[in-house]
């Protein structure tokens with residue numbers, strides 16, 4: 805597909821790169837929350853032309869080719885339902901989110917690092933069950949000691965969260981950027997304000 809973006813008028817301030825599409829499953833729930841399922845505009849447009857998605861909502865932004873004009877989708881939904889993952893990806897962000905961006909030893913919310921509960925030097929693995937958020941002073945204090953030897957036990961026993969649990973925590977920490985057209989599809993299962 806050959807779509808020119810160089811000839812866009814000045815009336816369109818947002819660059820197409822700043823126009824990702826929120827990807828919904830066929831049931832109109834986001835395909836994933838953490839990370840939020842977003843496609844760049846090229847992938848979104850390609851999927852539209854391959855007839856794999858329906859366009860649910862648009863940006864004002866238009867891209868041109870010599871033969872057509874196309875409004876960039878801001879929300880698309882898959883035509884075929886994909887069974888969602890039960891467990892979120894093991895990522896740094898998701899570990900912080902599970903731990904609510906809080907040091908698991910002293911409870912502060914800044915200078916966060918990752919601590920291996922059983923230190924790597926003692927065979928501790930980098931897994932959901934052995935990595936927790938810890939502020940750097942606590943991390944330093946604990947060093948290479950085992951939790952009991954250091955007298956530092958994580959506030960919550962670290963476990964692999966379900967997508968649902970992470971989603972519940974995620975409501976406390978909404979992402980910085982959410983396009984207005986996405987709002988109907990995010991947090992729709994939260995309770996509405998009275």
Ligand SMILES: [Zn+2]
Pocket residue numbers: 907908909910911912938939940941942943
């Ligand atoms: Zn701490």
